[in-house]
Amino acid sequence: MVVIDAKGKACPLPVILAKKEIDKGETQFEIQVDNPVAVQNLQRLADSQGYQTEVETKEGISQLLFSKGDQAAPQPVDPQEFCPTCQGKNWAVFVGKAMVGEGDPELGTALIRMFFFTLTQSEDLPAYILFMNQGVQLPTQDTQVIEHLKALAEKGVEILVCGTCLNFYNLTDQLKIGTVSNMYEIVERMKLADKVITI
């Protein structure tokens, strides 16, 4: 049976991951999440798709067993619909270079470090931080930014780093934080976000 680990994943990612399994026609699968809101969202999804769920929660981790009912008919859905409480809070930061703005690179580097510092002090965090092109220098080489990204990842922010770019700049084996990703996943996160802030 397929087991999906969606612990630490920001809303609406658990719903999207579950929907993928439903679309594949899986008759039974399990998804693990670490917050009650995600459990509710997943149950709403299951109801809409004709799946039954069994939930078991231990020490803050919930395991939801999805089972296909007789009447199950997967239909296209908007994942956001199942996440009423997180609407408007789902935003992304796209980092396409290793500094803020154009101009003096030294100042730009100072600004990007201050940007991530300030983000770690904030209550409203992005769901995703996406690194592309020269931006991949930050999660590989910038000690201060790496520390901030680790703190953000611990709070559930998903960090995706363009694998093509890491490869191009010869930085693949130096990634300190984040997940090696690709254009498909990065564009998918952009589409899920209510707003994308480009640095």
Next chain:
Amino acid sequence: MTGFVLVFASTHTAMTAQKLLSGLPGVAMMPTPREISASCGLSLLVPQERLEPALDLLRSQAQLEGLWEAYHLVEGASPKKIHG
């Protein structure tokens, strides 16, 4: 937010100081806390165990004399000036 913060008269001074202190682990660039207004927007956050070496390095640079201040940040209280 708590810690020690170094603030500077200008952004250029702040970046010179950042290079000077780049050998000290844990020193981070941060926006100057809102409570400290009379300085440029770029500050350095210094972990307690690096405070003395950081202050010594800055004091050793005659050209930085009078261009920086150090504050102790305490949650819920106004920052306390400890140098400058």
